[in-house]
Amino acid sequence: MAKVKKSVNADPDPVIKITPVKTSAAAAVTTTSVVSFTQTLQKTLEAYKSSLTPKFALIDIFLGFLVALGALQFVFCCLVGNFPFNAFLGGFISTVGQFVLTVSLRLQFDDENRVAIWKGQGKEMKWRAMGDYIFASLVLHFIVYHFIN
Amino acid sequence: MFINGLRVLAFATSLLSVAAVSVTPRNDTLILFDPKLLADDAFTASQFSELYAKLTNELHYNVHTKSYADLSAKSDDAKFELDFANHRYANLVLLPTSLKKLPKLSAGKLLDFVNDASPELAQQANVFVVSSPKHVNDDFRAFLNELGIYPAPKNHRVVDHFNYVDVEASKHDLLRLPLVSGENLVANQHIVRDLDSILYEGSAALISNSPLLIPVVKASRTAYTANSKDAADVWALGSQANLVVAFQGAENNNRVVWLGSDALVGNEFLVAETSNSQLVTDLLRWCFQETGVIKLADASLTQTHPARDLKISDEVTYAITLALWNPATAAWEPFHTTDLQLEVIMLDPYYRVFLQEAEETASGVVYSRTFKLPDHHGIFKFLVDYKQAGLAFVRDEIVRPIRHLANDEFPRSWELTNAWVYISGAVTVVVAWFVFVVLMLYSDDGEKKVLVEESKKDI
Numbered sequence: 309m310a311k312v313k314k315s316v317n318a319d320p321d322p323v324i325k326i327t328p329v330k331t332s333a334a335a336a337v338t339t340t341s342v343v344s345f346t347q348t349l350q351k352t353l354e355a356y357k358s359s360l361t362p363k364f365a366l367i368d369i370f371l372g373f374l375v376a377l378g379a380l381q382f383v384f385c386c387l388v389g390n391f392p393f394n395a396f397l398g399g400f401i402s403t404v405g406q407f408v409l410t411v412s413l414r415l416q417f418d419d420e421n422r423v424a425i426w427k428g429q430g431k432e433m434k435w436r437a438m439g440d441y442i443f444a445s446l447v448l449h450f451i452v453y454h455f456i457n
Numbered sequence: 458m459f460i461n462g463l464r465v466l467a468f469a470t471s472l473l474s475v476a477a478v479s480v481t482p483r484n485d486t487l488i489l490f491d492p493k494l495l496a497d498d499a500f501t502a503s504q505f506s507e508l509y510a511k512l513t514n515e516l517h518y519n520v521h522t523k524s525y526a527d528l529s530a531k532s533d534d535a536k537f538e539l540d541f542a543n544h545r546y547a548n549l550v551l552l553p554t555s556l557k558k559l560p561k562l563s564a565g566k567l568l569d570f571v572n573d574a575s576p577e578l579a580q581q582a583n584v585f586v587v588s589s590p591k592h593v594n595d596d597f598r599a600f601l602n603e604l605g606i607y608p609a610p611k612n613h614r615v616v617d618h619f620n621y622v623d624v625e626a627s628k629h630d631l632l633r634l635p636l637v638s639g640e641n642l643v644a645n646q647h648i649v650r651d652l653d654s655i656l657y658e659g660s661a662a663l664i665s666n667s668p669l670l671i672p673v674v675k676a677s678r679t680a681y682t683a684n685s686k687d688a689a690d691v692w693a694l695g696s697q698a699n700l701v702v703a704f705q706g707a708e709n710n711n712r713v714v715w716l717g718s719d720a721l722v723g724n725e726f727l728v729a730e731t732s733n734s735q736l737v738t739d740l741l742r743w744c745f746q747e748t749g750v751i752k753l754a755d756a757s758l759t760q761t762h763p764a765r766d767l768k769i770s771d772e773v774t775y776a777i778t779l780a781l782w783n784p785a786t787a788a789w790e791p792f793h794t795t796d797l798q799l800e801v802i803m804l805d806p807y808y809r810v811f812l813q814e815a816e817e818t819a820s821g822v823v824y825s826r827t828f829k830l831p832d833h834h835g836i837f838k839f840l841v842d843y844k845q846a847g848l849a850f851v852r853d854e855i856v857r858p859i860r861h862l863a864n865d866e867f868p869r870s871w872e873l874t875n876a877w878v879y880i881s882g883a884v885t886v887v888v889a890w891f892v893f894v895v896l897m898l899y900s901d902d903g904e905k906k907v908l909v910e911e912s913k914k915d916i
Contacts, residue, residue, distance in 0.1 A: 370893045381882050392876040399879030402886045449887050456883055457870045
């Protein structure tokens, strides 16, 4: 259940490394905070990598792609002008909406959230989440394609 | 065919039939004279015989003469009153009179005469007023004042110590005006052609700033207008004094010309100077609506892609046909100009554009312009209001509603290149989403591996 927590706690080295730095001179306080930040980042990345399954990787790549596509359309709109504004809204909302739906799918796929969301029911429920996701996405695209014209 | 044209014009605009009427060069013209001021008992043998000959033989008017004495309050000339009120006479020539009051030609009656001539009934009413420094009738003065012409008081004369004609006992009031365009002669090719120099002896007038007034001949800068009995009594200085003034009515194009000198239409000047004779001819022709008469032959508004009604941003073509009357050939000729403007108005002008000469047809010159309607719906007025000094006023107004787009008339998003970016964005999302879902459903189940590893660890 507490797979992520486990993996974080499994590596206690960073905490030990920080301790001697803290005891050094006050002038090194800034260095300390930078170091602790990079270490925190590193730790987060490691935690992320360790918990990454191929499906989560797939979801995250898709999310990144949606962000890039949304940003591209937004920049284009800023540069060229918002003339077919409904078309811009359609295109942009399509990426944003898909992003939101995919994030919610990712949450439901996470075993750690199973207690909160599924009240401890079986892992099969995540395929129900997948079904919801597909249905909601189809509704979203249906609306977008009507709105874009 | 001409009659037909006349009828169309009369309906088209009130100005037109006035213009068309001058086609008939036999308009009834009445000369009113004062027998006391004539050199001879008969008008045709008097000092104005040349004027009479000019009007009858040269300009071919149907000329009548009448004495002011017949119009005095005592005499009961009911026929004249009826004729006058019914516009029996299209043109009046008012020579100076020594009579103080003329109830039958009061200012109000003269104004009514000019105002009421109905273009629909093919009537016109033009007045050619000749003043004399010695005799200024109060009724005529009041009439001229209504138009914005203020003749000098009695006995005032224009004097010029630089441009006078040297005669015996000269008071320097017999002038030779070098008709320099822009100085003495107000530049206006539509009324008087360029002339060398003219003789002038007489009075002057100040004018108001009414846009309907056109000064034709002004006094020189070196001249002044003073009381001939008291040289210190100066009334007007330099070129502020006008010697010949023209007026054209705003509604019906009827014309009034005022001359400050009876000598100008007297035999002596007309015979002595060719340019004097030409000046009087030009003034009479203009005043009696033979020159400077333009007519609106046709005006239209057409759509490039014909449809039931106009809608915003439609491409339309406005075309107007104008012709100029040529009294010499007695025919309508092409009228060329570059300053014709069209206004597209809804409360304010949305467009004000110059019309360009497109072609020359039998009925005149077609001026047109193709343009996109404003991106604004409402009741719009397409107005040509052409008012140039010396030319008949032309006004054409087409009122048309411009509607907004119906909800199926907006361009679809794929017709707009900008939208291609967003459409391809939305399509890409769907394609990527589909690939994503397929991969999610059929990809290698990494979860099992993790669980397996986890269970291994647990062991």
